[in-house]
Amino acid sequence: MQTHRAGNALAAFSFVLWGILPLYYQFLPQADINELLSFRIIFSVPFMLLAIMLLRRPMPSFSALWQDKRSLAMCGLAGLIMCVSWYAFTWALTQGNVLEASLGFFINPLFAIALGVLFLKERLSSAQLIASILGIVGIGYQVWHYGELPWISLIMGSFFALYGLCKKHIKYDALTSVTVESMLLAPVALTYLLYTISTGSSTVFASDVSTLLLYIGSAPVTLAPLIFFALAISRTSLTMVGLMQYIEPTLQFLLAVFLFGEVFDEVKAVSFGFIWLGLILCSLEAIAGMLRQRHRAA
Template sequence: MQSHRAGNALAAFSFVLWGILPLYYQFLPQANVNDLLALRILFSVPFMLLAMMILRRPLPALSVIWQDKRSLSMSAVAGLLMCVSWYAFTWAMTHGQVLAASLGFFINPIFAIALGVFFLKERLSQAQKIAVILAIAGIAYQVWHYGTLPWLALIMGSFFALYGLAKKHIRYDALTSVTLEAAILSPFALLFMAYGGLSGTSTALNSDWQTLLLYIGSAPVTLAPLIFFALAIQRTSLTMVGLMQYIEPSIQFLLAVFLFGEVFDQTKAISFSFIWLGLLLCSLEAISHSFKRPRLSV
């Protein structure tokens, strides 16, 4: 029971950390997103190795990693998918589009449900079917009024869901997998930063040391919640994690509207309401299932 409570607390803390990430990026307005992505990849590897040492997790043996080539290749795929989602997220954070990021994380479970149906042959419950329909209706309402798709939110939500699908085919533990995803992409990130430094086109390398540290700091501030999440998932139920995942976009939503002053007009209110209603139905269904007790046979 105590372990379960600790898991719940760790999960909640990880989602709170993810939720307040927009506050960090306020120190990097109009940042060079390419530099941010490259430096985040490069410094993720030493940070993850340090975290594994602090947590007394054994460092992965290269021979063991190489034996599971399928997981290794899927780690590369997962890393690329995360790059796309994280690129969209970072652009939103540094260009006054925190509300779009919030929407992306709210619709992510809908994309995950759809991928589960198409690729894992999972069956939708009644609440999930309604949630998918409501999400489509909410996005369609925005398109009808604005005349354009909410591309940032859709890219973030869909690619993060694809990242989750790829992770299902990786047999390494969570921390090893995240470390490998960054390690595989590190040579490309290093080449990009080297070219930017030599050609003088790198914003991060040509800035003052405080700004450069903020660029580098994007690695630990985005990976710290992931480590707490990895610790939580071993101690609590997936139902609790699923219910608590809405902490993150909820905090981002509140920051966008009340702190950053982003426009939340009637169209967005109605669109969000469709999606919130669908998520509420799925959450209530998950809660009801978690409280059900198996009947004893007579």
Template structure:
């Protein structure tokens, strides 16, 4: 029980950290998202290696990695997919679109449900069918009112769900996987930064130490919640993690509306409302099984 309680706290803390990330990026308005992504990839590797040393986790050897070439290749794919999701997220929160980021992560579970249906042959419950239908109606309503798709939200939600699906085919442990995902992309990021510097177009390398450190800081501030999340997965249930993941977009939503002053008009209210209602249905459906599992754990053997 102590381990499960610790896992719940770690999971909740990771989602809180993700939820307040927009506060950090307010120091980098209109940031160069390409550079942010490149520096995040480059500096994520030493951060992850340091964390593994502090947690006394064995560092992966070349022979161990090459022994499972499929997982190594899937780490490269996962890294590319995560880069797309993270790029869209970073652009949103550095260009006054935190609400779009919030919507993206609210609809992420619905994309995950759809992927489970098509790729893992999972069956949808009535609540999940209703949630997906409500999300489609909600997004359709936005398209009808605004005349365009909420591309940022759809890219974030879909690519993060695809990232989760990809992780199912990686056999390395969670911390090793995250490290390798960044490591295999690091050469491309380094080449890009060198080219940017030589062409005189770099912002982070030519705007002073403070700006450079803020760009570099995007690595630890985004890796930290991922580490807490990875540690939580071994100590709590996926059901509890699924219920708590709404902490992140909820905090982003509150920051966008009440701190950053983004417009939350009637169209967004209807769209968000439909999606929230669907998520509430899924949550209510999951609660009985969660409590039943807790009761079984509490029974003496």
């Protein structure tokens, strides 16, 4: 029971850290997203290796990684997919579109459900089916009124769901997987940064030291929640994790509306309302299932 509570606390803390990330990126308005992503990838490698060492986990060895070539290849694919999702997320945070980032994470479970049905042959429950329909209605309502798709939210939600699908085919542990993803992409990121420096097109190295440190800091501030999440996942149930994942977009939504003053008009209220209703139905179904399991166990 104590382990379970510790797991719940660690999971909640990880989602809170993810939820308040927009506060960090307010110090990097109009950031160069390409350079920011490159810095995050490169400095993720030493940060993850340090985290593995401090947590006294076994260091990833090349021979052990090479024995499972499929997982190694999937790490490369997962890293590329995460880059797309993170690019959209970072752009939203640095361009004053935190509300779009929030929407992306709210609709992510709906994409995850769709991928589960298409690729993992999972069956939709009644609540999941209704939630999917409500999500489509919510997005459709925005498109009808604004005349355009919420591209940033859709890219974030869909690619993060694809990232989750890739992770199901990786046999390495969570920390090793993230480290390998960064290692595989680091040469590309480093080559890009060296190119910007050699051509004089780098905005980071032409700026002050504080900006450079903020770019470097994007690695630990985004990976720290992931480490807490990895520690939590073995100590609590997936149902609890699924319920607590809405802490992140909820905090981002509150920051966007009440702190950053982003516009939350009637159209967005209706659109979010449909999506929230679907997620509430899924949450209630998950809670009911968890209570039934506990009753059987008793």
